Amino acid sequence: xxxxxxxxxxxxxxxxxxxxxxxxxxxxxxxxxxxxxxxxxxxxxxxxxxxxxxxxxxxxxxxxxxxxxxxxxxxxxxxxxxxxxxxxxxxxxxxxxxxxxxxxxxxxxxxxxxxxxxxxxxxxxxxxxxxxxxxxxxxxxxxxxxxxxxxxxxxxxxxxxxxxxxxxxxxxxxxxxxxxxxxxxxxxxxxxxxxxxxxxxxxxxxxxxxxxxxxxxxxxxxxxxxxxxxxxxxxxxxxxxxxxxxxxxxxxxxxx
Amino acid sequence: xxxxxxxxxxxxxxxxxxxxxxxxxxxxxxxxxxxxxxxxxxxxxxxxxxxxxxxxxxxxxxxxxxxxxxxxxxxxxxxxxxxxxxxxxxxxxxxxxxxxxxxxxxxxxxxxxxxxxxxxxxxxxxxxxxxxxxxxxxxxxxxxxxxxxxxxxxxxxxxxxxxxxxxxxxxxxxxxxxxxxxxxxxxxxxxxxxxxxxxxxxxxxxxxxxxxxxxxxxxxxxxxxxxxxxxxxxxxxxxxxxxxxxxxxxxxxxxx
Numbered sequence: 001x002x003x004x005x006x007x008x009x010x011x012x013x014x015x016x017x018x019x020x021x022x023x024x025x026x027x028x029x030x031x032x033x034x035x036x037x038x039x040x041x042x043x044x045x046x047x048x049x050x051x052x053x054x055x056x057x058x059x060x061x062x063x064x065x066x067x068x069x070x071x072x073x074x075x076x077x078x079x080x081x082x083x084x085x086x087x088x089x090x091x092x093x094x095x096x097x098x099x100x101x102x103x104x105x106x107x108x109x110x111x112x113x114x115x116x117x118x119x120x121x122x123x124x125x126x127x128x129x130x131x132x133x134x135x136x137x138x139x140x141x142x143x144x145x146x147x148x149x150x151x152x153x154x155x156x157x158x159x160x161x162x163x164x165x166x167x168x169x170x171x172x173x174x175x176x177x178x179x180x181x182x183x184x185x186x187x188x189x190x191x192x193x194x195x196x197x198x199x200x201x202x203x204x205x206x207x208x209x210x211x212x213x214x215x216x217x218x219x220x221x222x223x224x225x226x227x228x229x230x231x232x233x234x235x236x237x238x239x240x241x242x243x244x245x246x247x248x249x250x251x252x253x254x255x256x
Numbered sequence: 257x258x259x260x261x262x263x264x265x266x267x268x269x270x271x272x273x274x275x276x277x278x279x280x281x282x283x284x285x286x287x288x289x290x291x292x293x294x295x296x297x298x299x300x301x302x303x304x305x306x307x308x309x310x311x312x313x314x315x316x317x318x319x320x321x322x323x324x325x326x327x328x329x330x331x332x333x334x335x336x337x338x339x340x341x342x343x344x345x346x347x348x349x350x351x352x353x354x355x356x357x358x359x360x361x362x363x364x365x366x367x368x369x370x371x372x373x374x375x376x377x378x379x380x381x382x383x384x385x386x387x388x389x390x391x392x393x394x395x396x397x398x399x400x401x402x403x404x405x406x407x408x409x410x411x412x413x414x415x416x417x418x419x420x421x422x423x424x425x426x427x428x429x430x431x432x433x434x435x436x437x438x439x440x441x442x443x444x445x446x447x448x449x450x451x452x453x454x455x456x457x458x459x460x461x462x463x464x465x466x467x468x469x470x471x472x473x474x475x476x477x478x479x480x481x482x483x484x485x486x487x488x489x490x491x492x493x494x495x496x497x498x499x500x501x502x503x504x505x506x507x508x509x510x511x512x
Contacts, residue, residue, distance in 0.1 A: 043307065046302035047303060048300060048301045049466065050300075054463040057462075057464065081466065085452060110303050110379070119366070155510050181512075187497055189420070194337045194341040198342075205312070206312075207310040208312075210334065235512065237506075237507055238499065239500035240366055241445065242498070243443045243494065244421045251440045256407065256411065
């Protein structure tokens with residue numbers, strides 16, 4: 001490549017998250033890196049954007065390296081909008097989001113701040129990939145992922161990602177030698193069954209904590225859940241045209 | 257029908273919004289109505305859910321009528337989870353969300369709190385419809401929508417909505433007699449070009465307001481944007497399986 005690709009790095013766990021730090025380290029080996037990440041954790045923010053309040057952004061440097069870093073008060077989707085439309089002087093060649101501390105496989109893609117950042121980049125016409133590890137802990141071990149992330153990123157830069165598609169990549173919590181390979185998958189049809197933990201606060205008022213159990217009855221071999229359960233890295237091509245094209249004919253029969 | 261259908265009514269503009277009040281009025285004519293709506297405006301919240309903070313919920317009555325009403329501190333998606341898993345003693349037969357003050361057509365579906373509530377209901381296995389009017393003002397005229405909303409809702413209860421699909425219904429800002437009819441559409445491939453309004457606060461620090469221009473270069477007659485521009489109500493069947501199935505073959509060729 002003549003010039004180094006410009007890579008925008010974002011996440012939803014916040015600018016100090018170890019998963020983001022690892023992603024910066026890997027991307028520094030591939031291109032020119034600009035980081036625009038939330039100044040506080042933004043997990044489960046879905047595709048929220050900030051329209052009723054102001055946004056703040058400052059240049060910062062959390063770890064040594066050639067990357068430029070910005071800390072931003074908004075959501076992950078805000079960070080991408082700010083980066084592409086205000087902070088960067090040219091369109092990035094790629095946007096990578098993560099590495100998320102926790103799974104974004106299956107239906108989790110809908111709630112995920114990590115994937116909303118990648119999807120926002122896709123909407124803005126920037127090829128994008130979200131990376132997530134099935135380990136919620138702050139000190140999760142991201143080292144086994146390095147080679148895979150480098151491989152997928154390099155291939156995306158070389159081959160291109162089709163317009164309207166972004167990649168949702170999830171890693172099983174395994175040692176590098178235990179990972180069997182990479183599988184292109186579809187999103188498993190799973191869901192959460194919520195269980196609200198009802199409590200009483202010190203002044204006698206009821207409140208709830210949202211908790212839940214993940215239920216997956218879709219165990220086909222072409223799903224991300226199957227891949228992850230069987231030791232593979234899952235790659236789901238993900239789109240933001242939400243039209244259920246296959247059901248248009250059905251609804252036309254209603255004769256509305 | 258033997259018993260009245262149980263209809264869950266939600267929104268993202270908050271429990272006092274006139275659009276919600278109109279939707280309650282219409283649904284009271286069709287079924288047994290339970291309202292679970294945010295206690296404050298939650299526009300552009302996407303599919304955010306509350307996992308790092310507590311949720312509060314109280315029985316309330318904003319307007320007269322047979323409906324049960326709950327005001328909830330969370331996001332639109334939280335409201336649906338709380339309703340289905342905690343507040344209701346049986347699964348609703350339908351969830352309707354809105355009527356949103358403002359458009360949720362095309363790419364706006366991704367940012368929409370109104371549609372995230374409908375999609376959350378769909379994920380929970382409840383047939384769901386989001387209704388939006390292309391008028392952001394608080395005193396928008398929702399009266400022309402009444403007959404259309406009643407028709408679509410009745411058809412949905414009678415015919416059923418296929419699993420994995422929810423309806424995204426948008427109304428042009430027109431008088432009733434000016435509306436030409438209802439069209440089943442696909443989501444137009446449009447996007448926002450952001451323009452950040454940079455300002456200086458009273459203590460000399462920079463901040464931004466997110467503003468933007470909606471750009472639509474997809475003017476085919478089968479899109480929601482075309483329908484709305486030409487005086488039709490647009491109905492887009494919307495899904496939460498985000499897999500770009502058509503590109504799986506392409507990515508398999510990468511031989512990852």
